[in-house]
Amino acid sequence: MHDPEKTLLEGSVSEEILQKWEARGVNRRDFLKFCSVMTASLALPATFMGQIAEAMEADNRPPVIWMEFQGCTGDTEAFLRANQPTAAEIILDYLSIDYHETIMAAAGHQDEAAKNATVEKYKGKYIAIVEGSIPMADGGVYCTVAGNSALNIAREVCGNAAATIAVGTCASYGGLPAAAPNPTGAVSVSEAVPGATVLNLPGCPLNAENLTAAIVHFLTFGKLPATDSFGRPKFAYGKRIHDNCERRAHFDAGQYAEGFGDAGHRQGWCLYKLGCKGPETFHNCPTIRYNEGSSWPVQAGHGCIGCSEPQFWDSMTPFYRRLPQVPGFGVEATADKIGLGLAAATAVAFGAHGVASALRKDDDSTVKRED
Amino acid sequence: MSTLEIRYVWEWPVRLTHWFNVISIIVLSVTGYYIGDPFVSVPSTSSYVMGWMRYLHFIFAYVFALSWIARLIWMFFGNRHARFLAFAPWASRDGWKNIIGTFCFYTFLRRKVPYAVGHNPLAAMAYSCVFILFLIQIVSGFALYGQFAPGGLWDGIFGSLLVTFGNQGLRLTHHLIMWLLIGFAIHHVYSAWLMDIKEKNGTLSSIFGGYKFIDPDEEN
Numbered sequence: 040m041h042d043p044e045k046t047l048l049e050g051s052v053s054e055e056i057l058q059k060w061e062a063r064g065v066n067r068r069d070f071l072k073f074c075s076v077m078t079a080s081l082a083l084p085a086t087f088m089g090q091i092a093e094a095m096e097a098d099n100r101p102p103v104i105w106m107e108f109q110g111c112t113g114d115t116e117a118f119l120r121a122n123q124p125t126a127a128e129i130i131l132d133y134l135s136i137d138y139h140e141t142i143m144a145a146a147g148h149q150d151e152a153a154k155n156a157t158v159e160k161y162k163g164k165y166i167a168i169v170e171g172s173i174p175m176a177d178g179g180v181y182c183t184v185a186g187n188s189a190l191n192i193a194r195e196v197c198g199n200a201a202a203t204i205a206v207g208t209c210a211s212y213g214g215l216p217a218a219a220p221n222p223t224g225a226v227s228v229s230e231a232v233p234g235a236t237v238l239n240l241p242g243c244p245l246n247a248e249n250l251t252a253a254i255v256h257f258l259t260f261g262k263l264p265a266t267d268s269f270g271r272p273k274f275a276y277g278k279r280i281h282d283n284c285e286r287r288a289h290f291d292a293g294q295y296a297e298g299f300g301d302a303g304h305r306q307g308w309c310l311y312k313l314g315c316k317g318p319e320t321f322h323n324c325p326t327i328r329y330n331e332g333s334s335w336p337v338q339a340g341h342g343c344i345g346c347s348e349p350q351f352w353d354s355m356t357p358f359y360r361r362l363p364q365v366p367g368f369g370v371e372a373t374a375d376k377i378g379l380g381l382a383a384a385t386a387v388a389f390g391a392h393g394v395a396s397a398l399r400k401d402d403d404s405t406v407k408r409e410d
Numbered sequence: 411m412s413t414l415e416i417r418y419v420w421e422w423p424v425r426l427t428h429w430f431n432v433i434s435i436i437v438l439s440v441t442g443y444y445i446g447d448p449f450v451s452v453p454s455t456s457s458y459v460m461g462w463m464r465y466l467h468f469i470f471a472y473v474f475a476l477s478w479i480a481r482l483i484w485m486f487f488g489n490r491h492a493r494f495l496a497f498a499p500w501a502s503r504d505g506w507k508n509i510i511g512t513f514c515f516y517t518f519l520r521r522k523v524p525y526a527v528g529h530n531p532l533a534a535m536a537y538s539c540v541f542i543l544f545l546i547q548i549v550s551g552f553a554l555y556g557q558f559a560p561g562g563l564w565d566g567i568f569g570s571l572l573v574t575f576g577n578q579g580l581r582l583t584h585h586l587i588m589w590l591l592i593g594f595a596i597h598h599v600y601s602a603w604l605m606d607i608k609e610k611n612g613t614l615s616s617i618f619g620g621y622k623f624i625d626p627d628e629e630n
Contacts (some may be wrong), residue, residue, distance in 0.1 A: 293448060389596060405610075
């Protein structure tokens, strides 16, 4: 039987923990909010809240090495700006970020030494976070840090990590650098370092909430969350955007915006005909949203572009059409136009054949004519 | 000309699956086109146009898939016109002769169509291709359908195709094959009509009743 009182008791966070966080400058309300949001994001029952709070308390601060390769720092930006229940504060305070190109104070040989020291000292224990894709073409010369290629760095750092988290679509699947013709031979972290334990958190940028939740999961349970066939955690990528979309009722009804700013668009109708890729994209955008849950693309009136799917950009363009281009045909030729042309050509060809057959004299030797 | 014989050529499972396919392809094409490009927009949110279109599409997807499976099973049990070999005329010397003969008839190089009791060899080859296109359509359709429930039955069976070919790749394939099948349907109806006139053995009515009127002298 479900006992609400027991749930409350198990889910409660001890006074001692709360006081410790207060001493660190995070008030109890914010810390409780953080724990409850994390529990909900991970789709855990409320009873796990206490366990999460305790995990955050345990003295096992895992060192983090955050590497940036062929990316735009958008994921770093997204993470640093995360302030839904001061997530960044809590996580950044809690983790020991030993190397992060954008925010570290050290430079040059100093920071390289810090990174190497962490890899040596915490071999198999630290968390590696990778942002950006890794170029493989021409021996990996297209992205180097401190004279070493991204490929070598990733192999060494991710290969020795307890877990690697690929943040953003580039690190997860190659992303924009891997779009055709992919001049640098960009690949994802899991392709560049096949042996590593990699969790993919695609998105352009990734949702900081999901990164925080993934780290909290790792701290609480000592392992990465369960993933789907694309290596994405199910708690964040287990459902299609379309199936949780706030405009879904308009889709089912048959109400579609036909153009930006038209009557349907102003009334918040479905963006399907404007090329929304919500039906082909798995992400928790509609429920978690971005920037403290304030909004997300579809809510703001623009269709989803499928930024967190594998093969984004190639398979999700043209953004304002439902289907990709048919290979070998021009930009204006949609699958339906080509198909209609094919059907029409068939009809014309057989029509002509029919006329010719009708005019031709048959061998009528076996036919008896009626008088 | 000797006495015409009445032959039971198309057994009932062949005819039944044929007409289930016809109805399914029409319904699936219309609803499928609407799902890809909703050409009707409704003023009221209490309507359920897309909802019904998708519902019909999924119902007939099951009908079509079952019809395909039933026909596949009948490939083992049916008469010689319904079995695998009937769809592989390239496997025999006589078959090749008829392929060339029928091709010459279609291209006006030959006046008389080679006589066939069942499928003419070119048609049989077209049906082999269509049978495979049907399968691709069913598989890609159910793979896409399975996305509503990751970890569910259809996702479990066909989910790996989404990894191999990509979500959008499958969608594009599903669209293009619909048009190929519409092209096939146009050709199929025309050719059946043409053969009804040229072979003079009741081709068109045979798919309703199953019987053809065969001249034993003409049979080779």
